[in-house]
Amino acid sequence: MKGFGRYVIFLGSLFVRRESFKTYYKLVLEECVQIGVNSAFLFMLVSTFIGAVTTVQTAFNMVNPLIPRFVISQVVREMTVLELAPTVMALIYAGKIGSSMAGGLGTMRITEQIDALEVMGINSSSYLVLPKIIASMLMYPMLVILSGVCSLVGGYIVGTFIHIVTPNEYVAGLRFAFNPTEISVALIKGIVFAFLIASISSFKGYFTKGGALEVGIATTEAVTTSVIAILLMDYFLVNILL
Amino acid sequence: MIKIKDISKTFGKKIVLQNINAEFEKGKTNLIIGASGTGKSVLLKCIVGLIKPDDGWVYYDLRNFTEADKETKSEIRREIGMLFQGGALFDSKNVEDNVMFPLDVLTKMSYDEKLDRANHCLKRVGLENVNKKYISEISGGMKKRVGIARAIVNNPNYLFCDEPNSGLDPQTSVLIDELISEITHELDITTIVVTHDMNSVMGIGEKIIFLYKGMKLWEGHHKDITHSNVPELDDFVFANKVMSKMRDGKV
Ligand SMILES: Nc1ncnc2c1ncn2[C@@H]1O[C@H](COP(=O)(O)OP(=O)(O)OP(=O)(O)O)[C@@H](O)[C@H]1O
Ligand SMILES: [Mg+2]
Numbered sequence: 001m002k003g004f005g006r007y008v009i010f011l012g013s014l015f016v017r018r019e020s021f022k023t024y025y026k027l028v029l030e031e032c033v034q035i036g037v038n039s040a041f042l043f044m045l046v047s048t049f050i051g052a053v054t055t056v057q058t059a060f061n062m063v064n065p066l067i068p069r070f071v072i073s074q075v076v077r078e079m080t081v082l083e084l085a086p087t088v089m090a091l092i093y094a095g096k097i098g099s100s101m102a103g104g105l106g107t108m109r110i111t112e113q114i115d116a117l118e119v120m121g122i123n124s125s126s127y128l129v130l131p132k133i134i135a136s137m138l139m140y141p142m143l144v145i146l147s148g149v150c151s152l153v154g155g156y157i158v159g160t161f162i163h164i165v166t167p168n169e170y171v172a173g174l175r176f177a178f179n180p181t182e183i184s185v186a187l188i189k190g191i192v193f194a195f196l197i198a199s200i201s202s203f204k205g206y207f208t209k210g211g212a213l214e215v216g217i218a219t220t221e222a223v224t225t226s227v228i229a230i231l232l233m234d235y236f237l238v239n240i241l242l
Numbered sequence: 243m244i245k246i247k248d249i250s251k252t253f254g255k256k257i258v259l260q261n262i263n264a265e266f267e268k269g270k271t272n273l274i275i276g277a278s279g280t281g282k283s284v285l286l287k288c289i290v291g292l293i294k295p296d297d298g299w300v301y302y303d304l305r306n307f308t309e310a311d312k313e314t315k316s317e318i319r320r321e322i323g324m325l326f327q328g329g330a331l332f333d334s335k336n337v338e339d340n341v342m343f344p345l346d347v348l349t350k351m352s353y354d355e356k357l358d359r360a361n362h363c364l365k366r367v368g369l370e371n372v373n374k375k376y377i378s379e380i381s382g383g384m385k386k387r388v389g390i391a392r393a394i395v396n397n398p399n400y401l402f403c404d405e406p407n408s409g410l411d412p413q414t415s416v417l418i419d420e421l422i423s424e425i426t427h428e429l430d431i432t433t434i435v436v437t438h439d440m441n442s443v444m445g446i447g448e449k450i451i452f453l454y455k456g457m458k459l460w461e462g463h464h465k466d467i468t469h470s471n472v473p474e475l476d477d478f479v480f481a482n483k484v485m486s487k488m489r490d491g492k493v
Contacts, residue, residue, distance in 0.1 A: 017312070019347065104334075112330035115292050120344055121319035 031135030051151025073173030105205030140194035323393030
């Protein structure tokens with residue numbers, strides 16, 4: 001609870017004594033590139049495989065010949081767009097981007113780089129953390145879309161390659177009973193998760209005390225806490241949004 | 243000139259600084275000396291405002307820094323250059339960008355002007371042709387030089403150095419000491435150097451404050467340091483073999 005209070009105060013401190021808009025613009029852009037470069041490939045890889053595996057397993061479980069084959073891709077769509085793309089990928093994002101944020105800030109803290117910024121009269125938390133949060137909230141939804149597309153493509157490739165489903169059936173299934181709000185829900189989830197991961201990881205890294213060992217601990221804590229926050233928030237959001 | 247009045251600081255139950263009063267003079271290299279763990283770094287951080295003292299005031303040329311409003315504080319901070327104990331260079335930036343960084347955030351200079359100024363400072367500290375190197379690619383002594391270049395790039399009125407020659411070989415140490423001393427006289431600024439190196443003390447100490455367990459026990463010029471009649475200071479000064487031989491030779 002005390003930790004939560006400090007987290008809220010920390011979030012408040014991001015908005016006082018800010019630098020010029022131009023400074024942030026540059027920093028956000030740098031962070032966006034960093035996030036994209038760091039995670040795009042992993043996201044594509046993971047989601048393509050999950051899409052493929054989901055397709056094969058759904059087909060394997062559909063023993064009743066009365067169920068039309070296009071249901072396979074419908075199931076894949078439902079799974080990936082709603083849960084896999086925003087939520088499961090958020091766990092990976094926490095492991096990849098969250099840990100690097102916490103590690104980076106923790107190192108800056110113990111090597112006095114944060115003190116150096118403060119001596120120059122810069123609000124270090126706002127200068128370092130705000131761009132990370134904004135960049136995450138911009139980039140993560142795009143990664144969600146990317147991974148949604150990749151998983152559907154992965155399913156298509158494997159499904160048609162091993163003849164579980166014909167291309168026409170697969171596409172028909174994707175279109176069948178499609179509700180576009182699902183995509184909005186996925187994107188809203190994505191934005192919320194991105195905020196949680198970036199802010200929690202930065203918080204843990206920013207307040208590191210001690211040495212290299214503590215940076216390691218802060219990094220682990222950042223990932224653990226982010227994951228718990230994502231799962232709780234997922235449950236909460238599914239309840240209010242669906 | 244920097245003046246500190248009645249500075250006290252405790253961490254939990256541990257008393258780190260007790261009622262420190264001192265005046266650091268303009269155009270001189272002022273030293274804060276003392277054994278490891280006596281609170282030198284904490285005192286320096288209190289002076290620059292990274293740590294808030296429990297009690298006491300810091301004055302920058304009669305401007306009360308401790309009770310200043312935000313504008314005055316950031317105005318004073320613009321006049322401060324600091325070299326940290328571990329360098330504190332930004333390892334995500336190369337040498338040139340590190341040195342230019344204070345100009346990026348504190349001034350409205352054009353890119354070319356900033357680059358000129360950065361190159362001038364790098365040259366001043368004896369570093370050339372390393373502009374594009376990253377911090378992990380340069381040696382410890384070079385890091386100190388880059389740190390000094392970054393500290394002086396915005397023409398500070400106040401220069402702070404926390405153990406500028408820790409971890410350097412004796413020769414490089416002397417060079418760095420001399421560099422700091424020269425810059426101080428050249429720019430006529432108030433410099434405070436934290437050190438526990440007797441070579442630096444005898445080499446550049448124009449005004450010395452001796453800390454012992456969080457208290458100031460002595461102050462003066464390095465010429466007087468060998469006959470201070472403060473036993474704790476004698477222990478500190480003559481822990482060095484050369485110094486103790488010098489004393490015994492004299493006696
Ligand atoms: N943030 C802090 N929290 C708690 N205790 C601290 C903190 N910073 C410093 N101390 C304590 O204050 C004392 C003085 O530390 P300081 O870093 O000023 O020593 P120093 O004189 O600079 O030593 P050295 O020459 O080794 O750098 C130490 O006992 C240290 O444990
Ligand atoms: Mg120290």
